[in-house]
Amino acid sequence: MPRLKAHYRVRCSERDIEAFAQSIALEQSVEVPLEVVREAHIRERIVGAVQSIEKIADGDYLLKVALAAETMDRGRGQPDVAQTFNMLFGNVSMHANVELVDVEFPESFAQRFGGPRFGLAGLRNITGASGRALTCAALKPQGLPVERLAEICKTFALNGVDVIKDDHGLADQDYSPFGGRVQACQRAVLEANRSTGGRSIYAPSLVGSASRLLEQARLLKNEGVGAALIAPSLVGLPLFHELVSDHLEVPVLAHPSFSGGGRIAQPLLMGRFFRMLGADAVIYPHYAGRFAYPEALCSAIARECLADWDGIKAAAPVPAGGMTVERVPELMRFYGRDVMLLIGGSLLRAKDAAELAERTKTFVRGVASAGAADSATLTV
């Protein structure tokens, strides 16, 4: 029977590691002591099995546990998203000394979730960004009325930004209600595209309970909006997947809000899992911005977005979090062409619309001209 292999990094004494490893295998499968499991077929097929315990350093181990794929089924061999994470990291998430660092999926398991429907290549096709990196800018600060956000949106589109997204803090507040904002910003993008011949798309932020997210998805469809922004950890990974699979026909950018802190390694969560669940682009904090993400972590996330994965498209890595127009050359050297650069506040430092247009042009040109250079290697 097919099994997933979960890799846990465990801090534990040498004396206790074997027993602790066995307890994790039980916890993430039958959740009872082994002697309670009297049925041979449950012991053989369902109970988690410790595959290996590698010592990394004193008190620091890499533990591999094989978990039965059928425990994650929702019937007829179809894996369920919620149940997959329940079995991979449900109860052991409460062990402060355990981190989920990697997962090996059996053949065609992850593929059943679908992955990105557009991915990096699809985003290039839609926006016409061939042979270069993509650009992304954000509408903020929240508190601005709809007309002001739509003006900024138009300036970004007129000056060639590929994807214009809402700040993830924009929800359905009275000062810029979702419906009015989406209509106005979508109209602004269409007008700009008509005048430039460009193909910018707008990605409103979807946030709320399931029923509100479905309403928001319907509104996007009715308005012909070209993309969406959703924070998977905030709305829940299973709901994110269902929205993307069944209710959105446009590319989806995953936002990392509420994703930190968990003891799932960030490249695995943001890169691999978000991509597996359908994110076409994955936003994450880049080195030396507002968040203390080391360079190696940023390239690890990007590599997870881009890695070959049979049947699953590459997602666009979107480094962000306080990037500046001035850093474009450095960022392009770091990431090469297979990236979408997101710059928000640094553009909005402009004192008026003319300066905003100038800064946006500088950003867009910087990315386009770097596109002619060699691709980076993400070796950090």
Added chain:
Amino acid sequence: MPRLKAHYRVRCSERDIEAFAQSIALEQSVEVPLEVVREAHIRERIVGAVQSIEKIADGDYLLKVALAAETMDRGRGQPDVAQTFNMLFGNVSMHANVELVDVEFPESFAQRFGGPRFGLAGLRNITGASGRALTCAALKPQGLPVERLAEICKTFALNGVDVIKDDHGLADQDYSPFGGRVQACQRAVLEANRSTGGRSIYAPSLVGSASRLLEQARLLKNEGVGAALIAPSLVGLPLFHELVSDHLEVPVLAHPSFSGGGRIAQPLLMGRFFRMLGADAVIYPHYAGRFAYPEALCSAIARECLADWDGIKAAAPVPAGGMTVERVPELMRFYGRDVMLLIGGSLLRAKDAAELAERTKTFVRGVASAGAADSATLTV
């Protein structure tokens, strides 16, 4: 304008703490540098405000930030669950040195989410457990067929367990599909109740995407099932709240799966937030079981479940995670009567149905007799 006061525990040098505090206030509101915010009303009403920075120890600070309630609205003064957590802990969750440890809500803010519809008192009314603690047992291991789970369920009910819950690992697997399991276990409980005159209730585990959770909730209603088990962190906090508020008419037990690891203090997340969002009972690991939760943390979670909170009912604390029948007296001394004791695997160590009945009786009697003693004080 009303504001929430978020308390963040921050590890930071003395030199940097003021600037870092200010950056958090911006991050969790407008997400741009302050100079980008040119509108006076946004600076005054929307931008987060650092209220105080208290030094706890060298490099360790308690930071209080006032966040505008209107940033969490979904229009017309109604707070949105997803947006509330987005603003409280969305992006700062990615700061490894920041933990959300407390929140002060403005008047009537948390109340709008509703809290438990039944709570501890409601669970007592439904099960007839007056003047004593409640008992809870779990159906496992997964892999057993429906008939075997139903037999165990019947034995628990015949011997007076108040709430019989599915193992949280039971989903919709082929070996015990959701629909058949719910029908069989509910029938088992009803038959047992008829023969004993008891009032046991069954709490199946609901797990899956939004559409499957709604189907499962409908099936519960059709079958007249008395309770439900849901893991809020696994399905997503906003969806948990919507399910409880709009789709379930019975008490809901919150399971902690996927809740660990986050940098939200566990009593705040499992106790206060789960309760605010409608959990009638909150399951969490107790001291010296399978999880290394210190005693003080366990009583802090219980206190959050039970604390006076204007307009919001108390939830039942449900300590669990490897509790044994032998520990009942100690657990009762620790928690007193305002608790639901959950024992799973320890009951199932019984070698046959007769011994299972005996162990269950011992558990139920142990809790009932302790009910006559004084209530504990949860002072740890």
